[in-house]
Amino acid sequence: MFSSKAFDSHEGVTFFSDAASGLKGIIAIHSTALGPAAGGCRAWAYESEEAALHDVLRLSRGMSYKNAVAGLPMGGGKAVIIREPGKPVTEAQFEAFGRVVDRLHGAYVTAEDVGVSVADMACVARSTPYVSGISSHGDTAGGDPSPKTAYGVYCGILAAAKARLGRSDLEGLRVAVQGLGSVGRHLCENLYKAGARLVVADINPAACENLREHFGAEVVSPEDILFQDVEVLSPCAMGGVFNPQSIPRIRASVIAGGANNQLASPEDGLALHARGILYAPDYVINAGGIICVASEYLRSGSEQEVWKRVAGIEQTLAGIFAESKASGTPPHVIADALALKRMAGGQARH
Incomplete structure (x- = not known):
């Protein structure tokens, strides 16, 4: 890992597995300089474990940069679930992933990414509060980013x-x-x-x-x-x-x-x-998705305000x-x- 071209002085990398559900994956925390590391969870059938590691290292670094430029009080992190080819990630696996996130005690906040849906994040939320991209109520921001x-x-x-x-x-x-x-x-x-x-x-x-x-x-x-x-x-x-x-x-x-x-x-x-x-x-x-996810998690702004912040990407x-x-x-x-x-x-x- 330390010799990987994608390694960029990451603060922490967690390899996880759950024998009961068959879950395997990696969480990478690149930086918490600006706040808890925030970034989605990607479920993908990687060609190898090395490919999964390379992806999560690059993605987590990108989240640090994304959140910083977007002006969010959050650092950068990412998770990947190594999915078996031709098989979906099960509810039990998402719940087990939530337990892994919970053991990090808020250092990493997860949400959906490629191959993961709002419903999947609801499964994760059964095991941890450190999750966003779940749902919105009334005029509050949230849901599918x-x-x-x-x-x-x-x-x-x-x-x-x-x-x-x-x-x-x-x-x-x-x-x-x-x-x-x-x-x-x-x-x-x-x-x-x-x-x-x-x-x-x-x-x-x-x-x-x-x-x-x-x-x-x-x-x-x-x-x-x-x-x-x-x-x-x-x-x-x-x-x-x-x-x-x-x-x-x-x-x-x-x-x-x-x-x-x-x-x-x-x-x-x-x-x-x-x-x-x-x-x-x-x-x-x-960055529009993470702006929405951060607002939901931090409870900072209405849906209308989030759309306005996203529009600021143009400027x-x-x-x-x-x-x-x-x-x-x-x-x-x-x-x-x-x-x-x-x-x-x-x-x-x-």
């Missing part, structure tokens, strides 16, 4: 289109969306209402057909979606898609999507910048893009510096 994530990405696309394309709206703009899960589907709805023309891909053919029928989307193969002739490319699936092999083939002027860890390495951000492609740092643009990115243009520094480098500065200060901006 994916619509907030999607809206934040939409707001980020607005900022990127203005900075790179000189556009004040998205009417007629071609946007390629990779991944039509909870975030991708909600994002497409926002883009369609704004007049964008959609090009989509997903490993689930039914999801693609739904978008073709309801939003007039053009459907392409998952292998080709990154290389479409579009103005904006929005990756909303898994990470690591921008690398030395894919970057030379990208034709979009803007990359702005909801996936975590889109860059395979920091050097790939430099390569995008060198090509004149404006990259919206993933942990900045996709945050506009500032990063403006500094990038003025200094010639890639946006991801500017965002990293901002996150590290706030973490070093030990105080979240409220």
Whole structure:
């Protein structure tokens, strides 16, 4: 673990198992400088335990940066459940996961991520209070955070289109969306209402057909979606898609999507910048979900106030893009510096 490229002086990494339910997974706490480490739980059929460790280390670091830039009084953490191929995670396993979280006594606060639903988090909540993304009551924030994530990405696309394309709206703009899960589907709805023309891909053919029928989307193969002739490319699936092999083939002027860890390495951000492609740092643009989750957990703000905070992602990115243009520094480098500065200060901006 300590020699892994993804290890970044993490405060703690917990490997857990439960013989009775068959649960196996990892919780990584990257930083608690700004508060309890907050980040979702991902359930995935990893190729190996090493792959699961690499993923949770990178994701937890990203959550530290995401929460810092979003101005949240929370640190960064993440959990992964190593799911058996072809088998769902059971209620018993989610309850056992809750017991693992509870043994950390609030150092880590969990919520849903890829492969985990609101109902699953309700199972986790039977075993621990250190959980969010469960439900909302009245005007309080809570429940499924994916619509907030999607809206934040939409707001980020607005900022990127203005900075790179000189556009004040998205009417007629071609946007390629990779991944039509909870975030991708909600994002497409926002883009369609704004007049964008959609090009989509997903490993689930039914999801693609739904978008073709309801939003007039053009459907392409998952292998080709990154290389479409579009103005904006929005990756909303898994990470690591921008690398030395894919970057030379990208034709979009803007990359702005909801996936975590889109860059395979920091050097790939430099390569995008060198090509004149404006990259919206993933942990900045996709912070809408954690803004909602944090508000629910901390009981700090109404649903309306949370939507307003998520909309602020547009202004945050506009500032990063403006500094990038003025200094010639890639946006991801500017965002990293901002996150590290706030973490070093030990105080979240409220």
